[in-house]
Amino acid sequence: MKAHVDKDTCIGCGLCPSISPEVFEMDDDGKAKAITGEVPEGNQDTAKEAEESCPVDAIKVD
Incomplete structure (x- = not known):
């Protein structure tokens, strides 16, 4: 399982x-x-909880 944060979207x-x-x-x-x-x-x-809680959907975990 990998985690990624889209820095352009992250607030x-x-x-x-x-x-x-x-x-x-x-x-x-x-x-x-x-x-x-x-x-x-x-x-x-x-x-996965962090992904679901992100207010701007900047996190992807798969």
Whole structure:
């Protein structure tokens, strides 16, 4: 399973790292990013929750 954040769409609300800090973090530009492309074992549910919670649909987890 892979996680990706579209930086052009991201508004930097910080919701994804608060839901799934093992998968997402805030970058120096104030926008979210996936820590690694591959979602760590055991974090798939929170990564999907972050995707579903993103207010601008900037996250894709598949």
